[in-house]
Amino acid sequence: MILDLDIGNTLSKWRLKDADSSEIRSRGAVWTREEWRPGSDIPDLDVVEAVRISSVARKVVLEETVTLLRRRVGAVHVARSTPEALGVTNGYEEPGRLGVDRWMGALAGYQLAGGCCSVDCGSAITVDFVLPGGRHLGGYILPGLRLMKESLKLGTRNVAIDPDSEAEELLVPGTRTVEAVNHGIYMAAVSAVNRIYSEVCDREGVPLPMLLTGGDARVISRGIQVPHAVWPDMVYAGLEACFPLTAAERAGKLSGAPGVPSPVSLEKIRAGLAFSMLL
Numbered sequence: 001m002i003l004d005l006d007i008g009n010t011l012s013k014w015r016l017k018d019a020d021s022s023e024i025r026s027r028g029a030v031w032t033r034e035e036w037r038p039g040s041d042i043p044d045l046d047v048v049e050a051v052r053i054s055s056v057a058r059k060v061v062l063e064e065t066v067t068l069l070r071r072r073v074g075a076v077h078v079a080r081s082t083p084e085a086l087g088v089t090n091g092y093e094e095p096g097r098l099g100v101d102r103w104m105g106a107l108a109g110y111q112l113a114g115g116c117c118s119v120d121c122g123s124a125i126t127v128d129f130v131l132p133g134g135r136h137l138g139g140y141i142l143p144g145l146r147l148m149k150e151s152l153k154l155g156t157r158n159v160a161i162d163p164d165s166e167a168e169e170l171l172v173p174g175t176r177t178v179e180a181v182n183h184g185i186y187m188a189a190v191s192a193v194n195r196i197y198s199e200v201c202d203r204e205g206v207p208l209p210m211l212l213t214g215g216d217a218r219v220i221s222r223g224i225q226v227p228h229a230v231w232p233d234m235v236y237a238g239l240e241a242c243f244p245l246t247a248a249e250r251a252g253k254l255s256g257a258p259g260v261p262s263p264v265s266l267e268k269i270r271a272g273l274a275f276s277m278l279l
């Protein structure tokens, strides 16, 4: 079995993948922490022959995790942001400083779709762009839904947006504090992603397929106006592409990959931007 870990600032996600069949056997998530309990937080390590890790948590979390795993598992692969990988050139002035989850998402998106806009809706919402040809432009970082809500300190933190809410319900004026806050932060997040996408496609002169991942991807997706796909395993797919271990991975098959959304025309994107400026 292969153990894949995607350690975010809030949640540490894991999944177990069968090295022979490439099937996902189980998955889970725990709050990000320094100490793991194999057999309860993560699967029993006796069945694990290799581990792949993407981590953006504090340094000590990764260090402790790697120390534990190296004692028990033969191969431990830790992803890093590099100046270039798999045909993509990292747009950061200091490539190593780009969050490795963003780098994994951008690499996976490029493998799947060629040029792309990859959006990760977690503790932070990040929006990254890779042009056809592989130039990563850099991107945008804004607080995620939960962080935005907590920053208001209005006592609404424990009332989360229902992930099944429809965008129409979330975009109307709230008539209670919880609702006003939830609708406000939702509007902030989806307007930002919609606008960022249009501005960058306009600037670069190319409509790009958009891919969404992260804990809030499903709910954010409902407020996104352009064609896009939700890809829950996008960060894991970056790990698969960087460290292919199974026959399917070596053949370039990324697990859980959605169909590539066809972007609308550049003319439409530009017309939408022009319209929003007139208002």
Ligand SMILES: Nc1ncnc2c1ncn2[C@@H]1O[C@H](COP(=O)(O)OP(=O)(O)O)[C@@H](O)[C@H]1O
Binding pocket: 007, 008, 009, 010, 011, 012, 121, 122, 123, 124, 144, 145, 146, 147, 213, 214, 215, 216
């Ligand atoms: N069951 C859940 N538990 C915690 N957070 C959740 C849950 N469902 C959705 N979320 C949202 O997902 C975010 C965490 O998403 P995730 O992509 O795992 O973030 P990160 O990678 O930063 O840890 C939370 O900030 C919250 O807004």
Ligand SMILES: CC(C)(COP(=O)(O)O)[C@@H](O)C(=O)NCCC(=O)O
Binding pocket: 008, 009, 010, 056, 097, 098, 099, 100, 101, 102, 120, 121, 122, 123, 124, 125, 126, 141, 144
């Ligand atoms: C921006 C992030 C905090 C997002 O992390 P997440 O929401 O997935 O926990 C992470 O990618 C990170 O720590 N990045 C380093 C800074 C940068 O990318 O510029």
Ligand SMILES: [K+]
Binding pocket: 120, 121, 122, 123, 124, 125, 126, 214
């Ligand atoms: K994120």
